[in-house]
Amino acid sequence: MAHAVDTAFTYRPPLRDLRFVLDEVLGVPDLLQQCGSTEFDAQTIDQVLCAAGQFAAEVIAPLNASGDREGCRLPQPGVVATPKGFRSAYLEFVEGGWTGLGCDAEFGGQDVPSCVSSAVSEMLSGANMAWAAYPGMSHAAYMCVAANGTPAQKALYLPRFVSGQWAGTMCLTESHSGTDLGLLRTRAAERPDGTYEITGTKIFISGGEQDLTENIVHLVLARLKGAPPGVKGISLFIVPKFLPDARGEAGTRNALACASIEDKMGIHGNATCTMNFDGATGWLLGEADKGLAAMFVMMNHARVAVGVNAIGLMDAAYQKALAYAKERTQGRVLGRIGPHAVGGADPIIAHADVRRMLLTQKAYVEGSRAFALWATTLIDMQHRHADAEERVRAGRLLALVTPVVKAFCSDLAIESTLLSMQCFGGHGYIRGNGVEQHLRDARIIPLYEGTNGVQAMDLLNRKVLGDGGKSIDVLLNLIQDWIEAEEATPDIAEFLVPMLGLVKDVREITTELVAVAGSSADIAGAASAPYLRLIGHLMLAWMWLRMAALAGRKGEAAEAIHMSKLATARFYYQRLLPEAKARCLELRAGAASIGEPILDWF
């Protein structure tokens, strides 16, 4: 690197902001009390966050650039070597008990609430996304087995996922079958002993092979002989790399192997594998032909999780941009940073356009952090709240916002990391300065776990139109009740009017879509992307209002963080939220301009 900047390898865990969001904005300690997690008071949460932040900053952040540069290799057929240092960092992670963080105590886990483990996950991916995806994916497999396994399956696999000895993968995609899983061809044939023989090729399998764990347990979607065509004939199987022996240890090698790894734009340190299953032995997980539903329990959690990852990445990029903008001097700005010697220059953070870029990143990072963590409190409430009605309501809201967390946060991550690079000028294009890697790493998130287009269809078709707008009404009423309760709070009048206007716009547009969507397949399809974006802004606007209200309520006692939140809320409302108006106009234009062009016109 000819021109590396010393911000390249640092990652500062956003502990203060995580605390602010969890304790002050979301009132998590109280909420967890209502969920029966009495041991998670503010202090305990803080201890977890501090320890995780230290691991992120000191153990895996230093491996981020080197992992990108080195990438994964296939030193011999079927064997994957992760980058230097990844394995020892993983062993340290296991040693610290982190692989069991969000797992049930019954299987040796630490039973940490989702909102806390998600905050940890944000820091891990901010520090090193490629590394963090190994335990991240494995946790998804844990959740899938926990939700669908027989008692024996749970007893066998879950403690080994918890201990980190074994890892898990999700094997869905085939080369001709991604979004449309109904097309998949991998076959499963039942054997007399009750096991299944799995045959087929899966692609894009994150961590399909690695050198971190003793065993890798693949959760594979396949078709049983005679199963109905399409998505109704898909079953889910547990297919371990090494078959568990009588004592539950990794035994005989199964008939599966990693055929190749992908050369990708980013997350080079994470092995994306093509997996061949050549009559491999597997066990049915959940019911026959109900594999997709079984997989989706975990898929939904994974969608929230990757949205959280996106926040970690854009924060890491923002941290670099901010450090650079304070350090780099270029040009003079009269009036802001004070007089300089002749020939001197001001730090570029003094320039209004650089401030615009930094404030945009800040508004997106901190706004989406509050939004995503709010969504993860819904996971905790759904599973643990004392009040059954609250559990149902939380589940409903969670289902609604899951695609928004995934797609909106990952789209913002792309926009925000682009701006982080832009703050560096030409130096942002140089690999040694570290910021361009965040964009390359982040770019996978809008594509995987269901493309953002799929998320938008899930939101509008299934979650909004699917129940005639009832769930979104629950959300809008929640926001409206909140606004009414805050009307007397000082200093937030400027936000209440646009927020109420936005709620009204969303209500009207939703009503219009519910009324017309049935008349053509294109209507929902053409509306889905701007609709998701609109709901994303609804959530961010609400979060920024909540953060501003906290500052307002503090009055004279407001600390710097509160003043900062109020100022950022103002920036968000004045400069970023106007996009929602454009989306409303786009939505009201309807589907005709999308539906009409014939194929030859493209």
Added chain:
Amino acid sequence: MAHAVDTAFTYRPPLRDLRFVLDEVLGVPDLLQQCGSTEFDAQTIDQVLCAAGQFAAEVIAPLNASGDREGCRLPQPGVVATPKGFRSAYLEFVEGGWTGLGCDAEFGGQDVPSCVSSAVSEMLSGANMAWAAYPGMSHAAYMCVAANGTPAQKALYLPRFVSGQWAGTMCLTESHSGTDLGLLRTRAAERPDGTYEITGTKIFISGGEQDLTENIVHLVLARLKGAPPGVKGISLFIVPKFLPDARGEAGTRNALACASIEDKMGIHGNATCTMNFDGATGWLLGEADKGLAAMFVMMNHARVAVGVNAIGLMDAAYQKALAYAKERTQGRVLGRIGPHAVGGADPIIAHADVRRMLLTQKAYVEGSRAFALWATTLIDMQHRHADAEERVRAGRLLALVTPVVKAFCSDLAIESTLLSMQCFGGHGYIRGNGVEQHLRDARIIPLYEGTNGVQAMDLLNRKVLGDGGKSIDVLLNLIQDWIEAEEATPDIAEFLVPMLGLVKDVREITTELVAVAGSSADIAGAASAPYLRLIGHLMLAWMWLRMAALAGRKGEAAEAIHMSKLATARFYYQRLLPEAKARCLELRAGAASIGEPILDWF
């Protein structure tokens, strides 16, 4: 590559669309008549475009992915090896006379008008941006010497640039001095023989060293002893790698060398060099202390040129996305692509959200192509139009829109290539499919030749506020006259109202900015980026209106391309142009939210 798609290495020169824009939309053959270029009729232009398209598609497009993979190397200190095939492609380019395309006949050039050579340049960068930047940068150096050189300097250097034997570079940036060239430290000391001794280090020098040409002529900004501080003490020097001997051949090696090359996000095949000048011999180009102005003649042309490059890149990515969307089958869409067998699926272009993404790319690619080529006709008019008033007016409009071509087109290129990748789903993240390279390559354009933030300040501060809004009035009046002349054209009523509204918004916002900008340095700085974006949409909206009007005027005789333009115009107006409304709101919010936050709040 485990999963390469066969669209990876193809580039289809957009000959039909270039013809449409040049002949039908801009009326270039007639315009060139008025500029005295009588030999460039539609047929001649077409011959140039066809030959260039063939070179782009057959010679350099096949080197695009391999060049990215291999990159440039420094096999020994000071020596750069370009990727395999780059040199022979360059020699073929030279052989074809392409290096002299836009150069004066006086120096052996082909005197091809700017609008035609820009269309050629779009195809070259679409096919292989890293390769095309070598002759592209060299042409910028040609223009700088042509504008500022003595007759002897022109006679020595220009024919060698034209023939492609020698290349040129622009050496502006130093590690601490990029946007703020006033900080630069490279020194020039006059010698008794009238030459200068140049000492200093320049970074980010595109093609600073390469293995394509016999000689490399560096145009270096440096400070003469005793020169005033800041930008008023900068001079420009010609500093060749090999000193020309008495016969004008490359002679003695000069005291300069490439110290290193950058490892970058993209354009790997283009060597970005750190250049050390160790008392190198140079000659003053233009007047002492007036180097910045001398350099800027060329810089402005370079800004239009890189905007055009951005269009080539986004078109290449769009071509891949479109081919993939027609080929890839996934999911069923009732009603659009006809019945399929059970288990079958429709090409994804049948899905409304994929169509939305494709139409967005199409609207951006074709709209910005028309805009940028219109801007290049201003170059021709400025230099060659028979009417002196037209020359002045063209120059004024060109100065105004130059930063918009550079920044808006390159920002759209990023947005568009992101969507191209998105159309591929997870396959878009795989290097072998080629589409992600376009994003990495395009990402340099918003950063170099003045960051897009610098362009926005140039537009608003210098070009708009600098003359109290007079130049933008010329543009707005031109558009308004055009609208009035077209009021009777069939089928375009739906565009005229929003277009007039947009003109009105721009007028009002400009008037407001002119009135208040003097009261604080932040006002223009905070407004510059959204203002540039607004003017970008003004230009695209006008271009799409012009293209739609052509279709309207054709009536029954409209061909598929006209129908396609009308449909795309409709899509642009209904779904993309609403963004202009958001920018107006953002602009009217003013600078306070950007100016207020103190440093500690970031």
